[in-house]
Amino acid sequence: MAVQTFRDGEERLISIIGDEDTVTGFLLAGVGDCDRRKNMTNFLMVDKNTQLSAIEAAFKSFSTRSDIAIILINQHIAEDIRYLLNDYHKTIPTVLEIPSKDFGYDTNKDPVFKRVKQQLGETD
């Protein structure tokens, strides 16, 4: 089990890996953070030309940074790195799958949702 290494009341960023529209929207809402000196951002815009390795690298980096609390990720992108997400067991940062404009949202693919359904004893 992961050891909690945050202080009570600590403030952290919300990061986002998503398609253009999703990321733009959230940046407008104010989650974007860009550290000019280190050239580090907390978001990744993914389109059809983005390499899988870039997505992997972004996810690995966000999940190991100590200043990020939540990773928002479009579900279709989550599918691409499903193997990474299946092995991911940390509580913080939390990974939250969100629907995207073109690909909707399948509750059967979201691992957390599946667990919830299982616990409630519902069958599909």
Added chain:
Amino acid sequence: MSAARYPTLPSRMTLQAFKNRLKGAQKGHSLLKKKADALIIRFRKLLKELKTTKEEMMGEMKKALFSIAEAKFTAGDNISMAVVESVKNAAVKAQIRNDNVAGVRLPVFRLMEFQTDDMAGIGKGGEQIRGVRVAFQRLLELMVKIASLQTSFVTLDNAIKVTNRRVNALEKVVIPRIENTITYIICELDELEREEFFRLKKVQKVKKRNAEADEKLRREMGQHLLKASNLLEDSEFSPDADLVV
């Protein structure tokens, strides 16, 4: 499956020690059971909330994405680039708090807003942009709530598993073992007592036998002495004779 017993010397002291251990283990077991129950109650509540909130989020997301489509339609396709370029410091962050349920620390998130000097979009005005921002801000609140529920869900799940494991370990392994040890010690003590009792009886028997033999010997001695003194009386040596020589 009854486990074996603990290796120990059977004595009254160890018996007392193990009785205390049994009491401790039983108390621990009931406390842990209560903890598991409390955790499960909180867990069920969380489950329902998580499911409904996530479903709500899906509806909100559609609305938010639609608003972006609207904005693009009126303001052109290049707002994305402009927004990305203007990102500096985060205006919203998530605050992590610790919540305590029956001794388990649960992380809870809360949305925090900051005033930064850079307000991306204020300069870019436009009602559509503002609409997008509002829709996504509302969405963000929901997201933070869901993320919070999700982390609590995962943490609680693990905590419940661990607690149940401990309850079972106590119930099926530790307590039976201690009970077996106590039974063993009591049996051994009884056995020792029986041996002691038997030994006592045997010694008594031997003593009695010796006492009887002594008595018989004394009686025989007494009879011999009597016979000897009678012989003396019948002989010429009279006790009245003048012995002064």
